Amino acid sequence: MSVLTRTEGAHAAPAGRRPRNDASSVVTMVFMILVACYMLLPVYWLLVSSTKSQSDLVTTPGLLPSHWHFGDNLAALFDQQDGVYARWLLNSLLYAGAGAAVATVLAAAAGYALAKYAFRGREAVFSVVLGGVLVPATALALPLFLLFAQADATNTFWSVFLPSVVSPFGVYLSRIFAAASVPDEVLEAARMDGAGEFRIFRTLALRLMAPALVTIFLFQFVVIWNNFLLPLVMLQDDRLYPVTLGLFTWQSQTSRLPELQTLTIVGALVSVVPIVLTFLLLQRYWRAGLAAGAVKS
Template identity: 65%
Template sequence: MSGSLAQRASRAQASARQDGRRSTTDSPLAIGIAMVLLIIAAVYFLVPIYWLVVNATKTQPDLIGSNGFLFSTWNLGRNLSDLFSRSDGIFLRWGLNSLLYAGLGAAVGTFLSAMAGYALAKYSFRGREALFTLILGGVLVPATALALPLFLIFARVGLTDTYWSVFLPSVVSPFGVYLSRIFAAASVPDELIDAARLDGASEWRVFVTVGLRLMSPALVTIFLFQFVVIWNNFLLPLIMLRSSELWPITYGLFSWQSQVSRDPSLQILTVTGSLVSVIPLIVTFLALQRYWQAGLTAGSDR
């Protein structure tokens, strides 16, 4: 249990690489077939993204008239300036909204999950397992089944069509608590907690200086996954928000796409906007690779 999960995962990969599992049993033919299959799969996964990149650079007539897999007249600069100036820069607003919902929501949510998971792993109290089961039950409840009743409740207290209506429910992540508990149990030794208490630290200080510190690589993973879940959430904003200035980017792009028959120029803006909106996500994922890979290891580690 020494070292962070990220380290464990990369060590496992390294050892897998060194031990040469494929060694004697694989014939060149088998390796060739495997390679072909892997490449075909890569093409399948990358083609739509390639299409998006190519077509975001086109003019509206070329989007329809030219071959979708080949570049034609370069119009990316123009598309970008149109994208950001449309309706007084509403696209940027949507982007910032998404960042606020997903970034702040995931940060707060991760912190709440970390506290709850830490307590469930490191304190024993009556009803602990029952509480954990209740929270785990939350993992199995489809978020969409919650959205409608949430709307009705929020309508009663006048919260619909506000930032809060999307932000508040997003903060709760039962799966984050589940992962936090696993991470806390695996990476925070009881001896260290005891030692900190002996030094006279309060329970809160023990959590912050020992628990949070040791759990931090795992918390990045939880943050990342909750970020994606909130960023992707479509139903909740669709139900809660009427005012376009509160929409997240996904809702905004969807609304443009729905209006294409009335205003065809929105089509190329939807394509360019889609590309612009996925770039931050892809960059984040590439930059934080070792964290999500480690997180997936832990997720299957029941």
């Protein structure tokens, strides 16, 4: 009898605590939903405002929809100033896409070298890299402008592209991931088979570091895409502007040309699409690499 009583009590205790766990789960879920709504509120406002005409944008509440004018707004966006917005969008894709790709390759090579090669001053170099992570981009804008001015390279594509291919955070992440995911035994076996160092890096290390490389590319793509201060300092030709700087110039002219306010809002909505597509296209490689790394022995 005593054994049965203890057994029943042991089973009754979790059942008694279950309502408390359910209540905490509900509270957590409600809190997360509220946080998600708060985070998505600007996106909702952007979606609603991009469907309004200029008069509806001024006369109707910001969060309430009005007459549908999204098609007309989109056509006017790409017709404004002989289609300069399409040029801005292409510039941003070149700056962000090519810059993120080059930055990822350079960060992978530097991180791999710092993780797998022992040389004098390695830790000092890594400390400098960490210092670069802590330096804000705003502090580097003026020195970069002075350097490119000395080389007579301001107001060019390279004045925005070249500073974007340096990613101290990418080097840091590459070193950490290379040290954890690239076994020294595999490298030694490849060397014994006669493989050169570059071939080992290209065929073995890059594949094992794939999840980190996708992460670096995504981070760098978003950073370059949202970059505003560096193009503002470097560029004067509006045909070289990225989309962020171009929309800023339109927004600064809305007091004289009120119709630019609607075009700025629609342009901001369109500029989000490449970032969303990039995450959607790369997340499967990201997840596949993480899953493959999770089951390795």
